[in-house]
Every structure is written in structure tokens, then in C-alpha cells.
Amino acid sequence: MPQGKVLEFLVAILAGLRYLQDISLSAHPLDKDSAVAQAWGQEGWADYSGVSRNLSGGVGRKPARLPEYWIRAARPTSTAR
Numbered sequence: 001m002p003q004g005k006v007l008e009f010l011v012a013i014l015a016g017l018r019y020l021q022d023i024s025l026s027a028h029p030l031d032k033d034s035a036v037a038q039a040w041g042q043e044g045w046a047d048y049s050g051v052s053r054n055l056s057g058g059v060g061r062k063p064a065r066l067p068e069y070w071i072r073a074a075r076p077t078s079t080a081r
Contacts, residue, residue: 002054004042004045004046005046005050005051005054005055007040007042008023008031008042008046008051009051009055011030011036011040011045012030012051015030017030020048020051020052020055021048022048023045023047023048023051024047024048024049025048030045031044031045031046031047031048032045033045
């Protein structure tokens, strides 16, 4: 998996994006923000669909093995009890 897409996933989590599609479809899409990309040492960001494909493993590949703490951080939390 390209490291840039893993980094983009992490930045999306840090930015508080709730869904992968928000990388491209939010009011202020991360994938269009060249200043943030440059701040993280990237030339640019991928569309959310490319990030999603890489996280799921794509066609004919094994899914990426993300650290468990990233997986927990990416899960929406519920305040309802």
C-alpha cells in the first residue's frame, strides 16, 4: 500500500473526518488542500476512492494491516448509552 494513502487516512482522522468519502466530498475537501499536503511532505492527496481501495486491499490483494490503534481511532464513537 502506498504510504501516502495511509498518511492521508491518518490526516483525515486527525482532521475529524467521519467518513472516507469526506476526504473528497466534504465542504473543505482534504484532497484539494495542497497546503496541508505540503505540510505533511506530500505533493498532493488521492481521491477518497483510491484511499478506500488501498485500505481494503483492492482487487486480488490482501487488505492492508493497519495498527489496531488506527482502527480504533477511525471508528465513530457513540455518546448514546
